[in-house]
Amino acid sequence: MLAGCADGGDAVSLLQVSAARVEVGKNGLTADGRIPSIEVESDGYWRVFAESSAAWVRTDPSAASGSCTVTLSVEANDGPARTAVLRIGCGDGTTQEVEVRQEGAGSRLRYYEDSFGAGADEAVAPSDYEDFRIAGCGALETVYGAERATVAADAPSTGYEGASGGGNIVLAAGGFFTLGPVDVKGALDLRFSTGFYLPSAEAAGSVRLQASRNATQWIDVPFAVAPEAGWSCPMTAFYIAEDVTQLWFRLSTGADGVRIDDPALVEGEEAEGELLELGGELAAPEGLECAIAERSLTFSWDAVRNAKSYDYELYTKQGVRVAEGSTPLTTAAVEGLEMGTTYRFSVRAVPAEGTIYSASEAAELEATTVGLLPDPEVRLLRKTHGMLVFEWTKDPYTTTYGRRYNFVLVDRDSVVVRQQSRVNYASNATYNLSYVYNRQAFGGLQPSTDYRFYVQYVSDSEQYRDSNWVCCEATTDPRPQLPIGCLLYKDFEEAWFGGSAIDVAWGQHPSGNQLDLDYDAEESIELYVVYPIRCMEDSFNTAKLPEQYRRKYWSGWDWSDIGEKDIARKSNTGLFLICGAVKFGSGSAYGRMTTPALGQYGLSGVSDIVVSFKACPYTEPNLTTGNLMVSPYILCGATFNISIWAGAGTFENGSTEMTLTNLTPDQTDAQGNGHYSWTEHSVRIKGADSHTRVSISTVAQKGYYRMWFDDLMIVRDDGGQSEGSSGSGSGGDYGDGGDGFDTEGSASSGGSAGGGSYGDGGDGFDTGGTPGGSASGGDYGNGGDGF
Numbered sequence: 001m002l003a004g005c006a007d008g009g010d011a012v013s014l015l016q017v018s019a020a021r022v023e024v025g026k027n028g029l030t031a032d033g034r035i036p037s038i039e040v041e042s043d044g045y046w047r048v049f050a051e052s053s054a055a056w057v058r059t060d061p062s063a064a065s066g067s068c069t070v071t072l073s074v075e076a077n078d079g080p081a082r083t084a085v086l087r088i089g090c091g092d093g094t095t096q097e098v099e100v101r102q103e104g105a106g107s108r109l110r111y112y113e114d115s116f117g118a119g120a121d122e123a124v125a126p127s128d129y130e131d132f133r134i135a136g137c138g139a140l141e142t143v144y145g146a147e148r149a150t151v152a153a154d155a156p157s158t159g160y161e162g163a164s165g166g167g168n169i170v171l172a173a174g175g176f177f178t179l180g181p182v183d184v185k186g187a188l189d190l191r192f193s194t195g196f197y198l199p200s201a202e203a204a205g206s207v208r209l210q211a212s213r214n215a216t217q218w219i220d221v222p223f224a225v226a227p228e229a230g231w232s233c234p235m236t237a238f239y240i241a242e243d244v245t246q247l248w249f250r251l252s253t254g255a256d257g258v259r260i261d262d263p264a265l266v267e268g269e270e271a272e273g274e275l276l277e278l279g280g281e282l283a284a285p286e287g288l289e290c291a292i293a294e295r296s297l298t299f300s301w302d303a304v305r306n307a308k309s310y311d312y313e314l315y316t317k318q319g320v321r322v323a324e325g326s327t328p329l330t331t332a333a334v335e336g337l338e339m340g341t342t343y344r345f346s347v348r349a350v351p352a353e354g355t356i357y358s359a360s361e362a363a364e365l366e367a368t369t370v371g372l373l374p375d376p377e378v379r380l381l382r383k384t385h386g387m388l389v390f391e392w393t394k395d396p397y398t399t400t401y402g403r404r405y406n407f408v409l410v411d412r413d414s415v416v417v418r419q420q421s422r423v424n425y426a427s428n429a430t431y432n433l434s435y436v437y438n439r440q441a442f443g444g445l446q447p448s449t450d451y452r453f454y455v456q457y458v459s460d461s462e463q464y465r466d467s468n469w470v471c472c473e474a475t476t477d478p479r480p481q482l483p484i485g486c487l488l489y490k491d492f493e494e495a496w497f498g499g500s501a502i503d504v505a506w507g508q509h510p511s512g513n514q515l516d517l518d519y520d521a522e523e524s525i526e527l528y529v530v531y532p533i534r535c536m537e538d539s540f541n542t543a544k545l546p547e548q549y550r551r552k553y554w555s556g557w558d559w560s561d562i563g564e565k566d567i568a569r570k571s572n573t574g575l576f577l578i579c580g581a582v583k584f585g586s587g588s589a590y591g592r593m594t595t596p597a598l599g600q601y602g603l604s605g606v607s608d609i610v611v612s613f614k615a616c617p618y619t620e621p622n623l624t625t626g627n628l629m630v631s632p633y634i635l636c637g638a639t640f641n642i643s644i645w646a647g648a649g650t651f652e653n654g655s656t657e658m659t660l661t662n663l664t665p666d667q668t669d670a671q672g673n674g675h676y677s678w679t680e681h682s683v684r685i686k687g688a689d690s691h692t693r694v695s696i697s698t699v700a701q702k703g704y705y706r707m708w709f710d711d712l713m714i715v716r717d718d719g720g721q722s723e724g725s726s727g728s729g730s731g732g733d734y735g736d737g738g739d740g741f742d743t744e745g746s747a748s749s750g751g752s753a754g755g756g757s758y759g760d761g762g763d764g765f766d767t768g769g770t771p772g773g774s775a776s777g778g779d780y781g782n783g784g785d786g787f
Helices: 201-206 429-434 547-553
Strands: 015-017 021-024 037-042 045-050 057-060 063-065 068-074 082-089 095-102 110-113 143-152 168-183 189-198 208-212 230-232 235-239 246-252 258-267 289-292 296-300 309-316 321-327 331-335 342-350 363-368 378-383 388-392 404-411 416-424 439-442 450-457 470-475 486-490 498-500 505-510 527-530 575-578 581-584 592-594 607-617 639-646 657-661 679-688 693-698 707-716 752-754 774-776
Touching: 015 082, 015 095, 021 068, 037 045, 045 057, 057 082, 068 095, 110 168, 189 201, 189 246, 246 258, 289 363, 296 342, 296 363, 309 331, 321 331, 331 342, 378 470, 388 450, 388 470, 416 505, 416 527, 439 450, 439 498, 498 575, 581 592, 581 693, 657 679, 693 707
Parallel strands: 021 095, 439 505, 752 774
Antiparallel strands: 015 037, 037 068, 045 063, 045 082, 057 068, 082 095, 110 258, 143 168, 168 246, 168 258, 189 230, 189 235, 189 258, 208 246, 289 296, 296 331, 309 321, 309 342, 342 363, 378 388, 388 439, 404 416, 404 450, 450 470, 486 707, 498 505, 505 527, 575 581, 581 707, 592 693, 607 679, 607 707, 639 657, 639 693
């Protein structure tokens, strides 16, 4: 068995153990309540080898060099008695064996016992006696006290089982003998017994047994002593509460000559006796909980045994007492409190007067009354004649409760136009980080109409109530008045599904299959809130959207080649409507928009035309920071093409195709502005005729497919128009009338427009614009364009 021990080091000449046998109780402790151990004496390396059947014994250490104490950790035994053999060996083959014997579950633990030794030749005071033999697994700290008592051996105990003879305690009338504490090791059922000598039968009535849990408050223990002279050994059984860990006992008499011997406290049988109420300090209330309301707190706790009532107090966090009281119930309600305020509640159990119990320590709990979430601050961010965008502050408890809101948009007659309940902008962790603004876009509205937008924070915690509703009023701009000679104007204001990417604003979107929806009854379509770049499917994909949708949102448009499979030959493809605008292209294909032949709009003969529109690179905020100028798509749609798809006409450089450039977010300080910005474009086509079709497309190269687009207009040029350009209001065209974000714009050759949309600031056409005039509204850079 010792093969392999030789790796331990030097040869051993000394190996001894302090005991060849260790007796252990069923609780894993020695008879005197100690953790068992042995001493190993050695001058070299040794190891402990245990049989597999001895897994219930663990040694620490299990190997060492030199001498040391080895602690034996013995598991409690709920079966029959058992024995384990530990072999301690070293490399030269020397071994020692230690047998560990453990009592079985049927044995009875002895917490305390004493035979009082052999006694003394002459009676002595207990304090002078040196032969007490205290034993037991709970008696390590047990001591004695006595009054009017001696130790003598002139009448040794006899006549009962276990009588030890020898010395015993002799009590005079009025005398007593105390012992304790005895650690009961978590036991509940106990037996106390002692040998008693009565000098006469009458003395039985004067014998008294008392117990205590603290050596200060004593209670009588039922203890029947037979009314017969001589020795007997009465026993009493009882059980104690779980919170009692130690016991003291006191034996007293009113007669002379009563003797005590062989007292013992041992393990009892379950439900063998009555509960021994030991008094002492009541347990502090447990299970303290609180039901909160806006101006009240209702506390509850578990009942405490032997408590008659409960005293409670309520304090502010600053220590000011706001309530106090006493109740026989296990609940207390305090009303008239401040909303959203933290209080400290304390309660203690109180016994009935005159009992053996004292009040408990206080149990405490902090609780906060329900508060209202603070009101959001809301403002109008941008407006046009068919669209409103609102912005409001974040819930200051966003980290804990998310960005959750209710909102409703109503018209001047309080008719609900749009609404959504329990919107949670933070439901998607990525969108919560990338779309940091609380903004909601509403499209498809009526021009020159008053609306009221209401929003409130919504709580998903019992600690807060929803905030108050906060209202922001706004009026959409008038319908734009188009310039003389305008052939085509398409501003996409009627499109209202999806978010608003330019505004970085969330929107509402159909929840069903878009191919199956009834777009002539959109009020019946179920909606949900979507992130800002979410848009409808490709308008000219018959597998995604129905004919009804195109008739409504692309009325008068030419999609006669919608079945064309070759994307290069398809005049309209990859056009995705979003709230108030359109997205060109997708992640896998470019987009193209081609006008119908201009003869459809009244162009006859040959004429120069000016094509104007707004465009913006396809951009998304950074996915982890929300920064508008740090994005993987920063160059997507930075350049794009405009061409003559059919019919006559050339650009001023003589070509039929041009490449235009959009300003990128860093060029427009998107992060500083808190939104993206349109680039205004204007180009002249010479010699257009009724068959001319103008086409705009993103670059057919991966990474450049997508772009945002809005406000397409084609105007017959009657002269005086300088060469078209990309940018803001140069060459007398479409002045920059502000972006709708409370910033003042300017209009080249067209006066000025502050924070506005579609103001009549002059447009470079002979339409009656007044240089230096003004216009107000709310769109990006359109306040000086003569609409």
